[in-house]
Amino acid sequence: MKQVEEQAERQNALSDELILQFLQQNPDFFIRNARQVEQMHIPHPVRGTVSLVEWQLARQRHHIAQLEEEITLLMEQARGNEVLFRRLLALQTDLSAATGLHDLLERLQHWARQQELVGADIRLFSDKWRISAPSRFTHLALSRSLFEPLRIQRLRDRNHYLGSLNGPELLLLLPQARQVGSVALSLLGKHDALGVVIFSSRDSHHYQDGMGTVLLQHLANLLPDMLARWVERV
The missing domain is CATH 3.30.450.40 (GAF domain)
Structure with a gap:
């Protein structure tokens, strides 16, 4: 049974590889088959199935949200570093003026x-x-x-x-x-x-x-x- 499952996994991987190769060699595939692509539905963990277009839009929205979170984090770190730099500079300047x-x-x-x-x-x-x-x-x-x-x-x-x-x-x-x-x-x-x-x-x-x-x-x-x-x- 285990051997059959492993063979099926290898066949799926091979099929995925062949499909990806085909799409890379035929970049206009989605243009030539735009109507069929719009009608395609793929599994969705919550909604059952969604159209390929909806799926792609959802991925893009998720990616944009991640980028916005990263930009916000970078801005917060930059503000924190600026405050840290000012505190350190003020302390260094004060200590440098010590007379003993x-x-x-x-x-x-x-x-x-x-x-x-x-x-x-x-x-x-x-x-x-x-x-x-x-x-x-x-x-x-x-x-x-x-x-x-x-x-x-x-x-x-x-x-x-x-x-x-x-x-x-x-x-x-x-x-x-x-x-x-x-x-x-x-x-x-x-x-x-x-x-x-x-x-x-x-x-x-x-x-x-x-x-x-x-x-x-x-x-x-x-x-x-x-x-x-x-x-x-x-």
Whole structure:
């Protein structure tokens, strides 16, 4: 029985191929047989049968509707990208005007609060930056070995993590923070990780996996050069 069905499928495929070949070799077929074509009816999943002309018009309408949806989506993405670009440009311009590391951190914090976030913090891997005493910014130091379990658990092979952190993880990254529901965490640097930048929100659903990370990526690439104006690299 199965062999008979397979043979019938092969015959149908062959018939379809022959018909398509014939139509390609005879492009005026529908013109020469316009009246018969108009009278043809084909199966329809809802209406039983429809004329070939109705079927073609329905396909065209469906195709036009799809194109309109795609154009609408592209326009929405373009508007979103424009807003994102303006926000990033404003932040970059503001950070570039910083007169010192403390000023830079304050400006980044101010920008984060304008976005209705708890704040923004930078932690620098102590094996990549000279921030040990007598530096005034020892509190920015982060041990890579202590961070490694968090990286494996949360980031894996990615540069960003968006979501919640548990108590020990928050204590490691944001020891002074209170009421943090979710974070956006990005590794600093284009190649070798130099530290992390963390945006935090009280809302546990504010940052979630799958959200866009374009702004985070740009900022993570931008900050190391700015930081290097006041902190020496190892």
